[in-house]
Structures are given as C-alpha cells and as structure tokens.
Amino acid sequence: MLMMRSTIASLLAVLAMSSSVYAQSCAGSPVSVQILGSNGPGFNRDRVSAGYLLWTGSQAKMIVDMGGGTHARYSQAGAKFTDLSLMAISHLHPDHTSDLPALMWAGRQSRNDVLPIVGPSGNEGVPSISVFLRRLFDPKEGAFQVLGATMQPASVNTGVVHLEPTAVDVTRTEPTKVFDKDGMVVTALGIPHGNIPALAYRVQTNGVSVVFSTDQTGTNPKFIDFATGANVLVMHMATDMGNSPTHASPAVVGRVAQSAGVGRLVVSHLGQFDLNAAVAELKKSYTGPLTIGADLQCTPVQ
Ligand SMILES: [Zn+2]
Ligand SMILES: [Zn+2]
Known part of the structure; x- marks a missing residue:
C-alpha cells in the first residue's frame, strides 16, 4: 500500500513537471538553439532566468548567459x-549571470x-x-575562494576549469570578432540597455546564423545590420510597456525583426504580463x- 502510494506520488510529480517544462532533445539537427531559461528576473514557477x-x-558548443535556474536546466538539456x-x-x-559559479563548481568534475x-x-x-570574474574567483579576495584557481594560468593543473576572459x-x-574556431565564428555588438553595458552575439556556423539579442531597447540602428539575414533571432520581450528605458516594447521587437529580415523570431525573457496581447x-x-519561447524548447536553425 505504502509502495503504491509512493508510486502514485512520483507519477503525479512527473505529470506536474511535464505540464510546465517539456524537454526537447536538441542533438538531432546540424545547428539548433535551445532555451535554458525563458524568464527574466521575476519569480516564476514555469520559467527560469x-x-x-x-x-x-x-x-x-556555446552557452549564452547563465541566469538563476540554468544550472539545473543545463543537465536537463543533456x-x-x-x-x-x-x-x-x-x-x-x-538574471543573466547568477548561475555561473554553480556551473564552474559542477564543471570542475569533468574538465x-x-x-x-x-x-x-x-x-x-x-x-x-x-573585473567581475576576479571579484568572484580571485584566490585571495574573491567571493568563491574555493574556485580560486579559475582565473590562474592554466599551466598548473589545479583541478578546475580555467576561464580565459575577453572584455x-x-x-x-x-x-x-570574439571567437573563430572549428567552423564557428562569433561576433559581438554593444546594444542599449539603460546604463548597463550589454552585448548581442551573432553565431555563424554550418552555413547558418543565429543572433542572441538579450535585454535592450532596440534603438541602436547598427543592431539591425548586425541581425540582418539571421536564420534565427532571439529577442527579449521583457515588457509590454511602450517606453521603457531598458527594454523594447513588443512593437519595437517586431519592428527590429522585420527590418532585419530574419528567418525566424524567437521571443524569450518573457515578463509577467498578458502574453497574448x-x-x-x-x-x-x-x-x-x-516562436514563443519556453524553457528547454529547441529550435532547429535552417
Ligand atoms: Zn534580464
Ligand atoms: Zn538586463
């Protein structure tokens, strides 16, 4: 009886989980984009940051941002x-960085x-x-001294992953251009996000391209050039307001994607508002x- 009850409980737990988060395998296409977290900073039972x-x-091959909850989604994604x-x-x-230490702590077990x-x-x-990485991982003054070898030269094998930063x-x-190796080229461009320095990334690989636009107002005309012709553009729809100093309105998100002539627009970083409207x-x-983004959703890039 007890066993039956626990079986039912675990079945219910699986059902509850699958109703909110549906993991799609992303390993089958030549190139694809998977959303680890489709939420912004707010509390949300179905979406992580x-x-x-x-x-x-x-x-x-590449992870873009590591907000809270992405550490768990990373393993769920396989x-x-x-x-x-x-x-x-x-x-x-x-909401874009807080799981970095957790990933580094877990990652040292495998490389x-x-x-x-x-x-x-x-x-x-x-x-x-x-400077941010030094403040986190400096062996003497960093917040995570247990990961103190992270920023040390890789010449000594210290049992952690050595981060090599480029600002x-x-x-x-x-x-x-920030990366060019094994047939993958990545470029970055500054975009307006209030007074917070922010970068969009464009990845070119296997004859296709993906642009990750992150939080921004959508008011840098150079960004249109940057995103032009991308097969997939991921844009953040963080607000339904008309004139936020930090985020593009839904109308501006649409206008940017239309002007850039992208193959597909994926909206993510969804705020707590009437999504249909x-x-x-x-x-x-x-x-x-x-595509309306969801956690662990996979979009083949073609
Ligand atoms: Zn954000
Ligand atoms: Zn932000």
Whole structure:
C-alpha cells in the first residue's frame, strides 16, 4: 500500500513537471538553439532566468548567459560541460549571470582545461567581465575562494576549469570578432540597455546564423545590420510597456525583426504580463515565422 502510494506520488510529480517544462532533445539537427531559461528576473514557477545553448550536432558548443535556474536546466538539456567551447555573457544583471559559479563548481568534475568566456566592458557603475570574474574567483579576495584557481594560468593543473576572459568594448560601433574556431565564428555588438553595458552575439556556423539579442531597447540602428539575414533571432520581450528605458516594447521587437529580415523570431525573457496581447502587438509589425519561447524548447536553425 505504502509502495503504491509512493508510486502514485512520483507519477503525479512527473505529470506536474511535464505540464510546465517539456524537454526537447536538441542533438538531432546540424545547428539548433535551445532555451535554458525563458524568464527574466521575476519569480516564476514555469520559467527560469535567461540562458541559451547553441548546439551543433550532438554538442552544445556555446552557452549564452547563465541566469538563476540554468544550472539545473543545463543537465536537463543533456548538455555536456566537456563539449563547451565558449561562454558568452550579455550583461551583468543577476538574471543573466547568477548561475555561473554553480556551473564552474559542477564543471570542475569533468574538465580542467581552458574555457574562453566573453562579456562586456565596464563603466562607472558596472565592472567589466574581467573585473567581475576576479571579484568572484580571485584566490585571495574573491567571493568563491574555493574556485580560486579559475582565473590562474592554466599551466598548473589545479583541478578546475580555467576561464580565459575577453572584455568587448560596448562603445565600438562595428561588431567585434570574439571567437573563430572549428567552423564557428562569433561576433559581438554593444546594444542599449539603460546604463548597463550589454552585448548581442551573432553565431555563424554550418552555413547558418543565429543572433542572441538579450535585454535592450532596440534603438541602436547598427543592431539591425548586425541581425540582418539571421536564420534565427532571439529577442527579449521583457515588457509590454511602450517606453521603457531598458527594454523594447513588443512593437519595437517586431519592428527590429522585420527590418532585419530574419528567418525566424524567437521571443524569450518573457515578463509577467498578458502574453497574448503582447504577441498581438508584436505581430502588427512582424509578419515572419514566430516562436514563443519556453524553457528547454529547441529550435532547429535552417
Ligand atoms: Zn534580464
Ligand atoms: Zn538586463
């Protein structure tokens, strides 16, 4: 009787989980994008904070952002830390970065080589990615001294993954190449997100391209050029308001995607508002294929 009750309880738990989060395998296409977290910073029972995987074949090669909850989603996605070639951080808001230490702590169990990490330059109110990493992992003064070897040279095998940071100048008006290896080229461009330095990333691989636009107002005309012709553009629909100083309205999200002539728009980082109304607003300015993001959702890039 007791056993039957626990079986029923675990069945119910599985059902409850599958109703909110549906894991799709992303390993079957030449290139695909998987959403780890489709939420922004707010509390949400169905969505965790921002994070994405770029898969080529059966390998998740690049992670873009690591907001709260993405550490758990990473293993649910079936990604292997040993396959990762690049970590990319769009900006230093906690909903995009807070699971980085958790990933590094877990990752040391499977690899201890060098892993490039790219992120934005700083300003008077926000550290650069390099300073941010030092503050986290400095062996003497970092918050996580247990990961103190993370920023040390890789010449000594210390049993952790060595992060090799590159800070991209967000004020540059032209894209900066940040990665070019094994047939994958990644460029970055500064985008407006209030006074927080922020970067969009464009990945070119296997003859297709994906742009991760992150939080932004959508008001940098250079971003349209940057995203032009992308097979998939991931944009954040964080607000349904008309004039936020940090986020694009649904109408602007649609207008940017339409102007860039992308193959498919994926909206993610969804705020707590009437999603149907926001999508209706977006569709007034965007007429192409549209995907409403969900955690662990996989989009083949073609
Ligand atoms: Zn955000
Ligand atoms: Zn943000």
